[in-house]
Amino acid sequence: MAVLVLTAAACGRPASPPPKHYELKGQILSIKPEEQEVLVKHEDIPGFMPAMTMPYKVKSASLLEGRQPGDLITATLEVGELDANLTAITKTGSAPIEDPSAGPAVSASDFIDPGDPVPDKALVDQDQAPRPISSLRGHRVALTFIYTRCPLPDFCPLMDKHFQQVQDAVKKTPQLADVQLVSVTLDPAFDTPAVLKKHAQSLKADPAVWHFVTGDPAEVASFAKSFGVTAEARTPGAALEHNLRTAVIDPDGRLVKAYSGNMWTPAELIADLKAAPAPAH
Numbered sequence: 304m305a306v307l308v309l310t311a312a313a314c315g316r317p318a319s320p321p322p323k324h325y326e327l328k329g330q331i332l333s334i335k336p337e338e339q340e341v342l343v344k345h346e347d348i349p350g351f352m353p354a355m356t357m358p359y360k361v362k363s364a365s366l367l368e369g370r371q372p373g374d375l376i377t378a379t380l381e382v383g384e385l386d387a388n389l390t391a392i393t394k395t396g397s398a399p400i401e402d403p404s405a406g407p408a409v410s411a412s413d414f415i416d417p418g419d420p421v422p423d424k425a426l427v428d429q430d431q432a433p434r435p436i437s438s439l440r441g442h443r444v445a446l447t448f449i450y451t452r453c454p455l456p457d458f459c460p461l462m463d464k465h466f467q468q469v470q471d472a473v474k475k476t477p478q479l480a481d482v483q484l485v486s487v488t489l490d491p492a493f494d495t496p497a498v499l500k501k502h503a504q505s506l507k508a509d510p511a512v513w514h515f516v517t518g519d520p521a522e523v524a525s526f527a528k529s530f531g532v533t534a535e536a537r538t539p540g541a542a543l544e545h546n547l548r549t550a551v552i553d554p555d556g557r558l559v560k561a562y563s564g565n566m567w568t569p570a571e572l573i574a575d576l577k578a579a580p581a582p583a584h
């Protein structure tokens with residue numbers, strides 16, 4: 304992240320605004336020390352997000368030392384332009400974890416594997432045109448999942464920034480001229496074609512290259528599920544708890560590869576697109 308910030312500064316962009324800090328109160332459900340990540344079920348964060356269960360990165364591994372699932376904590380959430388981290392964690396007590404299996408369950412049989420055809424659902428684009436995945440036959444496709452109201456800079460907004468960079472590369476690289484980008488909303492009830500169109504314009508998405516798609520919520524949910532992606536609001540109107548997947552799809556509509564999470568780079572995705580079989584002419 305530091306590297307990205309420095310690069311942006313070096314390009315003469317205005318310095319990023321100072322990070323914002325929020326106090327969070329909740330319970331640790333699980334810990335992944337190797338990823339410096341902790342899953343916290345927390346109460347409302349006034350002015351930022353409603354009560355939800357979310358994985359958070361910690362600023363340093365030492366913040367997780369001695370912490371255990373069940374710990375009740377208060378913590379400081381630092382939200383910068385590009386990422387969000389917990390910068391302090393104080394244990395205030397501990398309690399049994401109510402429902403450790405809470406959260407959307409995805410069974411392995413719902414997943415598509417590399418080589419499998421991507422299911423053809425009735426999706427529509429930001430111009431209300433039908434945009435099922437079959438409409439992109441003959442193109443290599445990079446596809447990701449986002450929603451426009453996502454409050455966490457290193458989730459959906461980061462996917463949008465990465466896709467902007469991939470779009471730039473596609474437009475500059477003759478070898479990638481057939482490539483199409485697709486961002487599928489996880490919030491189809493709110494992200495109507497009109498909302499997605501505004502969002503696309505704010506990102507300077509070129510409609511000839513980059514499609515933003517939505518559709519009937521059940522269709523979108525079943526499409527997302529085939530990639531292992533689920534999104535759920537714990538309470539009506541709350542921010543969505545969701546995961547991330549970014550996929551490369553070949554010109555025959557088959558899955559080539561899928562990334563989990565937000566740790567992939569635009570350069571890696573561009574290399575995967577180059578390596579995917581180009582369409583036959």
Ligand SMILES: [Cu+2]
Nearest residue numbers: 450453458459
């Ligand atoms: Cu998000």
